[in-house]
Amino acid sequence: MLEKAINGSKVYWGWIAFLLLLMSIGAACYWQQLSHGLTITGMSRDVTWGFYIAQFTFLVGVAASAVMLVIPKYLHNYHKFGKILILGEFNAVAMVILCLLFIVADLGSPQRLMNVLIHPTPNSVLFWDMVVLNGYLLINILVGWVTLESERKQIAPPKWIKFFIYLSIPWAVSIHTVTAFLYCGLPGRGYWLTAVLAARFLASAFAAGPAFLILVTYIAKIFTGFDPGKGVLATLGKTVVYAMCVNLFLLLCEVFTVFYSQIPSHMAHLQYLFVGYHGHGVLVPWMWSAMIMAVVGILILIVPKNREQDNLLIIGCLLIFIGAWIDKGLGMIGGGFVPNPLHEITEYVPSQLELGVSLGIYATGFLVLTILYKVAIGVKQEIE
Amino acid sequence: MKTQRRNFLKIAAMAVLGWGVRPASEILASGGGTASEGLLFASRHKVHVGPNALTASRWAMVIDTAKLNEKVMEDIVHTCHSIHNVPTIPGNQNIKWIWETHMDHLFLEDLHEYQPEAGAKSALALCNHCDNPPCVRVCPTKATFQREDGIVMMDFHRCIGCRYCMAGCPYGSRSFNFMDPRKHLETTNPDFPTRTKGVVEKCEFCAERLAEGKMPACVEVSEGALAFGDLGDPESEVRKLLAERFSIRRSPTLGTKPCVYYLV
Ligand code: SF4
Ligand code: SF4
Numbered sequence A: 001m002l003e004k005a006i007n008g009s010k011v012y013w014g015w016i017a018f019l020l021l022l023m024s025i026g027a028a029c030y031w032q033q034l035s036h037g038l039t040i041t042g043m044s045r046d047v048t049w050g051f052y053i054a055q056f057t058f059l060v061g062v063a064a065s066a067v068m069l070v071i072p073k074y075l076h077n078y079h080k081f082g083k084i085l086i087l088g089e090f091n092a093v094a095m096v097i098l099c100l101l102f103i104v105a106d107l108g109s110p111q112r113l114m115n116v117l118i119h120p121t122p123n124s125v126l127f128w129d130m131v132v133l134n135g136y137l138l139i140n141i142l143v144g145w146v147t148l149e150s151e152r153k154q155i156a157p158p159k160w161i162k163f164f165i166y167l168s169i170p171w172a173v174s175i176h177t178v179t180a181f182l183y184c185g186l187p188g189r190g191y192w193l194t195a196v197l198a199a200r201f202l203a204s205a206f207a208a209g210p211a212f213l214i215l216v217t218y219i220a221k222i223f224t225g226f227d228p229g230k231g232v233l234a235t236l237g238k239t240v241v242y243a244m245c246v247n248l249f250l251l252l253c254e255v256f257t258v259f260y261s262q263i264p265s266h267m268a269h270l271q272y273l274f275v276g277y278h279g280h281g282v283l284v285p286w287m288w289s290a291m292i293m294a295v296v297g298i299l300i301l302i303v304p305k306n307r308e309q310d311n312l313l314i315i316g317c318l319l320i321f322i323g324a325w326i327d328k329g330l331g332m333i334g335g336g337f338v339p340n341p342l343h344e345i346t347e348y349v350p351s352q353l354e355l356g357v358s359l360g361i362y363a364t365g366f367l368v369l370t371i372l373y374k375v376a377i378g379v380k381q382e383i384e
Numbered sequence B: 001m002k003t004q005r006r007n008f009l010k011i012a013a014m015a016v017l018g019w020g021v022r023p024a025s026e027i028l029a030s031g032g033g034t035a036s037e038g039l040l041f042a043s044r045h046k047v048h049v050g051p052n053a054l055t056a057s058r059w060a061m062v063i064d065t066a067k068l069n070e071k072v073m074e075d076i077v078h079t080c081h082s083i084h085n086v087p088t089i090p091g092n093q094n095i096k097w098i099w100e101t102h103m104d105h106l107f108l109e110d111l112h113e114y115q116p117e118a119g120a121k122s123a124l125a126l127c128n129h130c131d132n133p134p135c136v137r138v139c140p141t142k143a144t145f146q147r148e149d150g151i152v153m154m155d156f157h158r159c160i161g162c163r164y165c166m167a168g169c170p171y172g173s174r175s176f177n178f179m180d181p182r183k184h185l186e187t188t189n190p191d192f193p194t195r196t197k198g199v200v201e202k203c204e205f206c207a208e209r210l211a212e213g214k215m216p217a218c219v220e221v222s223e224g225a226l227a228f229g230d231l232g233d234p235e236s237e238v239r240k241l242l243a244e245r246f247s248i249r250r251s252p253t254l255g256t257k258p259c260v261y262y263l264v
């Protein structure tokens, strides 16, 4: 089936060339990082995780979104999602690859990466995160490929694959839960030390992930004429808006707990993020933009009629996606480190080289995504 | 192969059962003062000692804040950093094993604004060699580990530079080599390794000196402000100081059980 990836139009090849260009920029930046160390980033002794780990955290959520198609289709027999299910699974593959790349990019000594396997350490959540991420990658490659293959041959998928499809549901939940557990449970980091963190991660994932899927399906539609079927994206939009509502609700729970209890070390982070703390507040405008985007996105998408209209659905999904990205891709990690447990304030802003590396990684992920989508949609159009 | 698999299953089962590993291991531990038996799998390493080595069941440090002054603190920091090849790097990607900081940063929750003027304004911060160390708990490679005598050590050659331990340590005791530290060393002590970029490091309670029968360097130059000894021995200097004077530890409510005590 891979041959579908090499028969493409000029636009397709132009896009691939563009991604390759971005990847080489990223590689050049990464070369700088390899030779000079993580000093090329904006991170510091106080803020030891930055843009890379934040992107990983956000993308785990986008990867987990495939489950929002699998559950309706397989547990509720909602067969309309059948047509885009494969897009969800391949999306998960590309996103998990992105996650793994971001983790590797963040390591100070990437040449020793295998130490995690040579000295497996079950008391470290990072060990389990590696297990669940790689597992999810394999499950989605397997399920995506096998179902697509049988679709092409126009036969029913083999029975055994059902097991993996069902397995992918709790597994998707696990990747985001374990990622949240990386942060919660650390003493002295008030912003993360909360039991709703995993729930919040899942809620924002089930908003941002399907929103992303809707957007890329529209893009695929424009370029290939792929038709997901009537009403499918609007239905998926319902998931987006409900999940975002839950996400905002959980955030409000957090705000109440923190400010009603008045415990300074817990209040400090939210103050830093939303109003600034002792005169520091690089993230304040970002966080408010994120909130406004989330609320406007919800207001648009909560109206069923709006979800039926392509333009409004796209705008709503864009707002929610970007809002969730700021919240997790900027605020969650950076805000957790400022102020530090000694109540010293060191702010963090990603450096240009750091953004360059991230750009290259994103381009790699989109290359994988493009190729997989090309194959999937090619097969679908062939059988029609 | 079979035993390997069985071991893996055993470890996995224990991991599932015991996220709060430490308390369980404390119940299982066979007494022995504060030197409780190891974490179930963040294993406590046996200490291999030579003939002259100083040993203890639980090493601890006591810092008399009243005896610290600018000069003593400067000497201490300088001594520790020079013998351990800790580079001086300007900016916030720096390396610190022991450093001077304000009392209210050290003791966030214990001080108030009506403290007597005469009290110490600043004191020294270093790794607390916690009895329940979160840095050991989170490390995915066991590059950070704890010895049976309580010292929390780093294996510079195993560390992958994920900096999870830095997120885990609530005292800011760890530093990461963002850049090549050797370029920032004016002189090098050949008896102690230098580090490379991409690994974490911190104070190791001078484990290398204890092995040779010497006290930690900071204690030696502290003019009596720092004491070091065995918490498990009621006759030790640290136990006597703790019995006589009022002492506090940093953020005790976090449950990390720091083994650096401050006399105030
Ligand atoms: S002070 Fe920090 S680095 Fe030292 S043992 Fe405790 S948690 Fe680990
Ligand atoms: S940075 Fe090194 S010592 Fe710290 S958690 Fe990672 S591997 Fe362990």
Ligand code: SF4
Binding pocket: B079, B080, B081, B084, B097, B098, B126, B202, B203, B204, B205, B206, B216, B217, B218, B219
């Ligand atoms: S005990 Fe040794 S390593 Fe630790 S601060 Fe003192 S001199 Fe430095």
